[in-house]
Amino acid sequence: MDRILLAHGSGGKLYHQLIEEVFLPAFGNKHLNQLNDSAVCPVANGLIAMTTDSFVVQPLFFPGGDIGRLAVCGTVNDLAMSGATPRYLTLGMIIEADFPFADLKKICASIAEAASEAGVQIVTGDTKVVQKGHGDGIYINTAGVGELSEALDLSQRTIEAGDVIICSGEIASHGIAVMAAREGLGLKPAPLSDVAPLNGLAKALLTVVPQTKALRDPTRGGLASTLNEWAEKAGLTIEIEEEALPINKGVAATCELLGLDPLYVANEGKLLACVPAESADIALAALRSHQYGVKAAIIGKVTKDTAGRLQLATPYGGTRIIDIPAGELLPRIC
Amino acid sequence: MIDLSKRRSPQLINELKRQIELLCQNEVILAYNRPLVIMEVCGTHTASIYRYGIKSILPKQLKLVSGPGCPVCVTTNDILEKALAVACCPEVIFTSFGDMMRVPAASGSLLQRKSEGADIRIVYSPLDALKIAAENPSKQVVFFAIGFETTAPTTAAAIEKAAEKQIKNFSVISVHKTMPEALKLLLPDSKVDGLLCPGHVAAVTGAAAFDFVASELGKASAVAGFEPADIMEAIIAILQSIISGRPVLVNSYPRFVKTEASSYAVAAMNRVFKPCDATWRGLGSIPASGLALREEFAAFDALKRFPEAAQVTGADNPACRCGSVLRGELDPGDCPLMGKVCTPASPAGACMVSGEGACAAYYKYRLK
The missing domain is CATH 3.30.1330.10 (PurM-like, N-terminal domain)
Structure with missing residues (x-):
């Protein structure tokens, strides 16, 4: 049978x-x-x-x-x-x-x-x-x-100006891998999903920085969704730097080809953490010591601005607002 | 392979910015006593300009406006209602580019029909739609053919292949449009001083296809690529041309665009299509600005195959100012619906739907 x-x-x-x-x-x-x-x-x-x-x-x-x-x-x-x-x-x-x-x-x-x-x-x-x-x-x-053993306060409510946002590695791999496979895009090499269990990585971080204020795996809706939620809950604007975002070159190129913004694409093996500025270095070191956090990077910070939104600093000195995604990601025409 | 990161380097951008600032101090430019208006007519330019914040780093003497260059945006609700009617026929597998899916007509969008159970699929090329037709001989596979000279050749290739392989369950709704006739109508009465010509279209038609902008309409123009440095170099070329007093067309995108047309693509397009009058959202009917199937390929016309669906009509939302935006008369930020009634989650008009629409780009990348 x-x-x-x-x-x-x-x-x-x-x-x-x-x-x-x-x-x-x-x-x-x-x-x-x-x-x-x-x-x-x-x-x-x-x-x-x-x-x-x-x-x-x-x-x-x-x-x-x-x-x-x-x-x-x-x-x-x-x-x-x-x-x-x-x-x-x-x-x-x-x-x-x-x-x-x-x-x-x-x-x-x-x-x-x-x-x-x-x-x-x-x-x-x-x-x-x-x-x-x-x-x-x-x-x-x-x-x-x-x-x-005891509840950690990862509720995002204690987020304050000056806190640092860390991403554990290259973004957008899962969403692009699945879309490329589903639509038969025939990319070579095919982009690989990052799907992985993150309990070891999270433990490595929380052991040395138990004062971590927010922790999330940015799945559907990508980084844009998670960070918008944090900014709104904290009532403070989060600013990330375009140049600091870790992304695989092939994934970035595929996103450009399809007209997709990698900030909106799903991850299944990445975490975002918000930690106090003074703990940023040890948090980063703890993440990088783990196999799923080798490419961890500080991608931004929480600002004093009380608009409670997410914004991105471009390499040319401008900033732009990153909204929560509107719905299903749709590839563009040409 | 070209390393595009060089075309984005902050040092290069700063240098080009300095050159633009210098040119804007020239007496010819100062004598205008108002900002010079430069229009882009390619959705990808619009998206790039917003994404890289180019407007925010240009001097006040320059104003960039978006023209009718997003194929999704210039598609009328009337044709969209017909497409929705075809898509709902039980024997149909309807195929479309992704950005058409969310565009709202009065009766809904393709995405809504898909949720309700219609078999509507996103494809990346009309040849993918043809493949679906070959694999599903008991179904009627319809491709919603939108786009300018960039996508029309691939539709032509799919139709020729369907004819050759006798794949009879394939047809298209051709809404293809061509750029030159629309520009000839739009530019003479506009406040536009210079035109960023679409690099993708010019890669097919050749840069020479846009010569008329300078030689007939007297507007400085440059064929531009899509990286920030490409766009800024094209702006420099336009400023130099205006200062010289003799408007010319400059090919600022020579790494992909030649003077003459891509003979293969244009020949395929001409074999399958002939010019026809076409209705553009916001601009109305423009003679000879569309592409209709030639007689010998009429059997592949979906609207002939589904005459009842072809009878369905639709009108554009009267509150929506997309038409003024597409003519470059209204800045998306000045539309009363912007961000209130009209958002990417519930767009009132097509300019908010496509990532390349001027309103969506404005909304998404609006400055602080």
């Missing part, structure tokens, strides 16, 4: 076969192996952080990653951005009938690899199969639980 059938979601024999032959070998651990209605797992004393996210990316496989790695990293990163240590994930899959078994196994292997890298366990899951034509191959939902 090389294709998923409706019966695989029926709860019957094929359903159990799917669990025994695909899911348990990929993700098995003492909590999942119980196959109970819910997983009962220990957590350290303190607080838990919870989050959930759904993944509907097209294409399912793209240079640098796939929907499986994305589904793990997306949820792990949301936990990590609140300062939590991610521990457990749930895995819900909605699969379209006739989906190739080989692709499902590939996605599961990718989930297992990303989970192992992030140090999280898949402890429970659910699978539904929908009629052919009623889905896009596969949709994945993950929910995650993380541990916190």
Whole structure:
């Protein structure tokens, strides 16, 4: 059998076969192996952080990653951005009938690899199969639980003038990689997605700079969206420097070609941090010491201006306002 | 390969800025006793000028205005309503360039129709649309062909290929336009002193196609590239031409633009299309400024294939001042709708939709 059938979601024999032959070998651990209605797992004393996210990316496989790695990293990163240590994930899959078994196994292997890298366990899951034509191959939902010994104040409310904005590396890679793959742009070399678990990187930062004021992974909407939100919440204008933004040359060229602004393009393996000016150097050093933060850079600062917006300084001495994105990114005509 | 970063170097920009300031002190320029108006007629120029803040570093004696150079912006609501009607036919896969997707007609946009279930796809080239047609023989694949001489040759190539390979389920709504006739209508009665000619169009038509701007209309002009230094060098050429008292056309973009046309592209365009009258948003009907399919390719005309959709009509939003903006008479910042009623999230007119529209560029890159 090389294709998923409706019966695989029926709860019957094929359903159990799917669990025994695909899911348990990929993700098995003492909590999942119980196959109970819910997983009962220990957590350290303190607080838990919870989050959930759904993944509907097209294409399912793209240079640098796939929907499986994305589904793990997306949820792990949301936990990590609140300062939590991610521990457990749930895995819900909605699969379209006739989906190739080989692709499902590939996605599961990718989930297992990303989970192992992030140090999280898949402890429970659910699978539904929908009629052919009623889905896009596969949709994945993950929910995650993380541990916190104490709550960090990453609420952005303490942001003040003089604080420094740091970006952990080259921006816009994920969005461009997926768009190039989806639209068959045939770029050589193909841009690679940056999808990666950021809990290690976040921990490296928060260990040395616990007074970090804001932490976020700028996914959909890109840097422009996250920094606008911070500026608005703080009631202060954030100014970033065009020249300081780390970006891969190929990604920058693709953005120019398509008429897209990299500040609006999604990232899946980058974080933005707002830290007090006096901690900027050690924050930068901590990020750069981690494999996912080698190209970290200070990209801007919080100003005294109370307009609460995001602006960009051009290399020619001018500034311009960067708004929150209006909607779906659309490539231009010529 | 050309290293474009050199064309953006702050040192070079400062040097060019100094030269422009010097030229603006010339007695010929001072004698105008008002700012000199230089118009750009290419959406990519508009976007570049705003993105790099070029207006903010030029002396007060110069005023840059945007002309009708964004193909999305000059497309009328009437043709858009027809396109929406075609896109909603159940047997149709409708294909379009990305920036057309959000343009609002009275009845909605392509993006809205797509959300409602119409099969509307973004393509990067009409040849991609042709490929979709070959892969979906039971569907009618329609390409919304907009753009100037830059995109018309690729539409022509797709139609010739469709004819050759007998791909009969492919057709186009041709809204292609050509630049010279619009300029001949617009420039004589305008306050424009100099014209930045579109580098992309000139790469196809040859710089000589814009000779008439100086020789017939008496306006200084320069074919310009799209990096900040390219635009500033073209402005210098225009100022020098005005100072000399004998307006000429200068090719300031010789790394891509030749004097003569790209014979392959122009030949393809001429084989498939013939000039026709065309209606431009904000400018009205301009004789011989559009491209219609020749008789032998009439079978690829989507509006003939879908006669009911072709009957649908639409009117431009009367409150929208896009027309004045496109004629260079109104600065986007002076439009009463700007930023209040009309924003990129809910555009009132086409100039706010395309990233290359003067209003969208103004809104996005407005100065502090």
